[in-house]
Amino acid sequence: MTTPQLARYIDLHILQDIPASCLNRGEFNEPKTLMVGNAQRAAISSQSQKRADRDELETFLSEPAARTRRLPPRLAEELRKADWPEDLARFAATQIPRSATSEGLATDPAADDRTVAMLYVPADTIIDDLAALCARHRTALEKGMANEATSTAKTPAAYLPTGEVVNLLCQRTASINLFGRFLAGLADAHVDGAVQMAWAFTTHTSDPQPDFFTAREDWAQPGEAASAHLDTAYLTAGVFYRYASVNLTELTRNLDGNASHALGLLAAFTDVFITALPQAKKNSTAPHTLPDTVHYVVRDRRPVSYASAFHQPVKAERHGGYLTPSRSALSQYAGVITQMFGTRHRIAHGHVTQTPGTDPLEHLGERHTSYDTLIDALTTAAAAPATTPRTYTYIAA
Numbered sequence: 001m002t003t004p005q006l007a008r009y010i011d012l013h014i015l016q017d018i019p020a021s022c023l024n025r026g027e028f029n030e031p032k033t034l035m036v037g038n039a040q041r042a043a044i045s046s047q048s049q050k051r052a053d054r055d056e057l058e059t060f061l062s063e064p065a066a067r068t069r070r071l072p073p074r075l076a077e078e079l080r081k082a083d084w085p086e087d088l089a090r091f092a093a094t095q096i097p098r099s100a101t102s103e104g105l106a107t108d109p110a111a112d113d114r115t116v117a118m119l120y121v122p123a124d125t126i127i128d129d130l131a132a133l134c135a136r137h138r139t140a141l142e143k144g145m146a147n148e149a150t151s152t153a154k155t156p157a158a159y160l161p162t163g164e165v166v167n168l169l170c171q172r173t174a175s176i177n178l179f180g181r182f183l184a185g186l187a188d189a190h191v192d193g194a195v196q197m198a199w200a201f202t203t204h205t206s207d208p209q210p211d212f213f214t215a216r217e218d219w220a221q222p223g224e225a226a227s228a229h230l231d232t233a234y235l236t237a238g239v240f241y242r243y244a245s246v247n248l249t250e251l252t253r254n255l256d257g258n259a260s261h262a263l264g265l266l267a268a269f270t271d272v273f274i275t276a277l278p279q280a281k282k283n284s285t286a287p288h289t290l291p292d293t294v295h296y297v298v299r300d301r302r303p304v305s306y307a308s309a310f311h312q313p314v315k316a317e318r319h320g321g322y323l324t325p326s327r328s329a330l331s332q333y334a335g336v337i338t339q340m341f342g343t344r345h346r347i348a349h350g351h352v353t354q355t356p357g358t359d360p361l362e363h364l365g366e367r368h369t370s371y372d373t374l375i376d377a378l379t380t381a382a383a384a385p386a387t388t389p390r391t392y393t394y395i396a397a
Contacts, residue, residue: 006300006386007249010378012273013295013306014242015326020235021287023278024048031208031236034201037311042206042236046197048278054175056276065173066123069114078131091145092134099160100169105185120181122173129168174265177254194251202238203310203326209235239322241310244273245303248382267379274371292323292354295364298347298381309333327361335363348381
């Protein structure tokens with residue numbers, strides 16, 4: 001009998017005290033909130049956190065990617081710089097989406113031929129690669145443009161080799177391998193994401209606080225009001241629970257089975273997830289704190305969020321503050337999960353915390369001295385052999 005392969009997950013749980021800020025705004029320009037346990041919490045959407053992580057990761061690895069609809073106009077601009085005629089440069093650029101599939105990817109001629117769907121491509125190489133492709137097939141493109149001028153066909157023909165176009169559009173970067181990619185109409189570009197990320201929310205109730213402000217007129221004339229602009233902004237503050245899970249099995253598959261590369265990328269992602277935050281209104285709030293507590297669990301079979309630890313909002317301790325009760329709630333809930341779920345699928349766990357003196361977080365595994373030692377420990381544990389899955393005897397009726 002073949003032993004089933006269990007997926008390897010690395011769960012990352014973070015408690016972070018974030019002062020007055022507006023990291024993630026909604027449609028009314030106010031901080032996003034969530035109702036959790038029938039109580040309002042300040043929140044950061046997973047999309048906003050992912051963008052911060054992606055930007056940080058791509059800078060860290062010097063491997064930028066671009067989510068864009070503007071690939072055709074950017075390519076046309078590059079071809080014009082190479083002295084292509086305006087009409088040929090634009091025609092060649094529109095041939096990229098047209099040649100990507102038998103029916104072509106939809107574009108919007110009224111919006112400078114932008115693609116209707118967003119593409120997700122390597123930012124520092126894709127335009128040069130596509131320009132080189134067009135240069136190799138310039139003769140075919142010139143003939144194609146002449147044919148189109150007299151053609152009565154409703155659907156333009158494709159004059160670039162589909163295989164070469166698809167290969168370029170399907171190139172990957174580290175962030176694409178981590179976060180995945182979906183492009184409707186081009187199945188070959190699909191990449192299953194290896195990172196699952198939850199909305200962050202405060203462990204306690206948190207109402208947006210109004211901040212009435214004015215901007216002074218420095219050159220006010222005598223007798224004129226000094227305030228040139230008046231408005232009200234809204235800010236939130238509190239201890240946030242942040243959670244993400246990395247499917248190391250999926251990540252390794254995305255990297256064509258390169259396990260060492262996958263572990264390195266896991267370490268890089270863990271680093272940026274610990275340190276990166278959305279940057280909205282950073283100039284007026286500077287909420288540049290570091291996590292108070294970081295907890296990891298390496299598991300087989302499935303990931304486990306600890307969000308339910310804060311279904312009932314924590315109460316401030318006697319002398320004020322939510323950090324201590326938040327740490328306690330996280331540790332206690334981890335203990336409950338261990339009791340219910342057992343340890344057969346838990347490979348390792350550990351944490352870093354700013355708690356001074358004796359560490360009360362008994363259910364969060366080994367205490368590490370720094371983020372770096374924690375990352376080293378979790379990547380070492382993530383590489384450990386899979387545990388033996390529990391088997392069940394089934395007798396057919």
